[in-house]
Amino acid sequence: MNEKVSSSIPEAEAVIDTTPDNGQEGRIIMPEAERARISKESKKEEAWYSGEPFSSWEEVEVAVNEGLLVPVADSDHYKVSANAVEGGRYLTPVAKKMLDLVAGEWSKKMKKKGEDIDSLFLIVTSMTRIVSYQDGLSKKGFPTADSSNPRKSTHLRGGTFDLAFKWLKENRSVAYKILLEVLRDLHKKEQINLIEETTIGVLHVCVNPDKAKRRSSSRRLAGTGSAKR
Structure with missing residues (x-):
């Protein structure tokens, strides 16, 4: 069993900084090959969420009030x-349920391996975004589904969350490998689309609403696209 590692949010933030100090005022320097890979791997999820993106935080609030989005707060296994x-x-709701499932399966497999998780948790770095926020990230060099149209990002429709992996990979390799195992299994079953954003240090997880068998009642969130089976 590994020695207990205290992993508070401040400590985690220090090692998963998504804006590397590269001397260019915070602009992300990403290899073109990685950027092209991310763009290619994101194509399948665009059809899952083809509705209109959130254009303001007020629209997000309306969706919350209508039950189309649900809040995400710290839990036992993720912060x-x-x-x-x-x-x-x-x-x-479907994406939140998937986040809980991923964290739960990760925790279960960690315990089965005899790994200490009393002070260990996953870090959720990003969830729902609005158009202006996404445009700002794109200008800073963050990867987008389509470099020519960052508004295709599924983050703009509430169906995607990012999990930090850099700290786990560098400090708790078994925990990192188990997380990948859980996510890759779900990806293989087409319940999620998994993209590793190496330069940023996060695992992009987009939930397939069709495979989750819980279609959203709103065209603006789920769109008219149907996941390929």
Whole structure:
């Protein structure tokens, strides 16, 4: 069994900084090959969420009030990053359920391996975004589903969350491998689309609403696209 590692949010934030100090005022320097890979791997999820993106935080609030988005707060096995935008700490009910499932399966497999998780948790770095926020990230060099149209991002529709992996990979390799195992299994079953954003240090997880068998009643969230089976 590994020695207990205290993993508070401040400590985690220090090692998963998504804005590397590269001397270019916070602009992300990402290899073109990685950027092209991310764009290619995100294509399948665009059809899952083809509705209109959120254009304001007020629209997000309306969706919350209508039950189309639900709040995401700290749980036993994951914490919301202190850097996650306050107005975007929401997901569709299906995506929230998937986040809970991922964290639960990760915890279960960790315990089965005899790994100590008393002070260990996953970090959720990003969830729902609005158009202006996404445009700002794109200008800073963050990867987008389509570099020519960052508004295709599924983060703009509440169906995606990002999990930090850099700290786990560097400090708790078994925990990192188990997380990948859980996510890759769900990806193989087409319940999620998993994209590793190596430069940023996060695992992008987009939930397939069709495979989850809980379609949203709103065209603006689930769109008219149907996941390929």
